[in-house]
Amino acid sequence: MTECPECAASVESHDKVLGEVFPCPDCGTELEVQAVDPFAVQPAPREAEDWGE
Numbered sequence: 001m002t003e004c005p006e007c008a009a010s011v012e013s014h015d016k017v018l019g020e021v022f023p024c025p026d027c028g029t030e031l032e033v034q035a036v037d038p039f040a041v042q043p044a045p046r047e048a049e050d051w052g053e
């Protein structure tokens with residue numbers, strides 16, 4: 001388990017794989033798995049995709 005870099009919510013590592021992008025369950029920030037042992041995440045880059053408004 002680690003913490004969301006945006007809101008410090010607990011983020012669980014189960015079923016996550018290296019490079020996986022998932023939303024923080026608390027704040028919804030897209031997080032990318034940087035390492036699985038120990039588990040670490042960083043905010044995922046967002047410039048590649050534009051979902052529009």
Ligand SMILES: [Zn+2]
Nearest residue numbers: 004007024027
């Ligand atoms: Zn968060």
